[in-house]
Amino acid sequence: MPGAIAAFGRNDLRNIRRDSLLAGIVFGPFIYAATMWLLPMLTRYLDREHGFDLVPYHPLILSAFIVVGPIAVLGAVCGMLLMDDKDQRTLAALRVTPAPPMTYPLYRAATTIAATTLSLVAAMALTGQVPAEIVVASVPITLLCGLNAAMVGFGLAALARNKVEGLAIVRAIGMLLFGLPMVPFFFDHPAMLGFGFIPTYWPAKAFWEVWDGGNPWPYLAAGAIYSGAISWWLLKRLASQKA
Secondary structure, X not given: OHHHHHHHHHHHHHHHHHOHHHHHHHOHHHHHHHHHHHXXXXXXXXXXXXXXXXXXXXXXXXXXXXXXXXXXXXXXXXHHHHHHHHHOOXXXXXXXXXXXXXXXXXXXXXXXXXXXXXHHHHHHHHHXXXXXXXXXXXXXXXXXXXXXXXXXXHHHHHHOXXXXXXXXXXXHOHHHHHOHHHHHXXXXXXXXXXXXXXXXXXXXXXXXXXHOOOOOHHHHHHHHHHHHHHHHHHHHHHHOOOO
């Protein structure tokens, strides 16, 4: 098992180094974080020129760029690596090795969750707009984001035949997964829980709760159960899928 995992890791590094698109996407969360350096300037401009106070909307903007947005970016990386492995018949080759069939999908899920968690925590700190105590309190949220990224990656690998189709699918579902979850920010009503059918709603809502000093754990638990169930179904499908 350790030998197989080490081989998977070397293969990932080789694929990322030789694919300029993948290498660029990996830095997506940090590019999002860098754009947040403009937030104070934009806030001052709107207040001075238009009398509009943007401060109450800072958690919405930050959640869009450093919580929900990177899920699409890192999910796309996961999906494209899986598609590379399908093209190289890695999954088919693993069927004749002693490694259990679920070893590789579980490895892919674990690495995606770990990479997303580390990237998002670093991105939050790099924005300069998220207080340190909120960064710390948001670590469980970044884990949920990682689970969502794995779910997106598994979905792309299951639905797309190549990388071009995979990126097209990300763009097609972008509004559903990464736009609609922002709507409940504007409405304080129990009916907004209906947006929970969108998996990315749960980490966004948990972040808003942390920002306001509320309790994020009910949303984290619901999101983990929901996204985990979808991810497990997709993971099992990929594990049994022919290359």
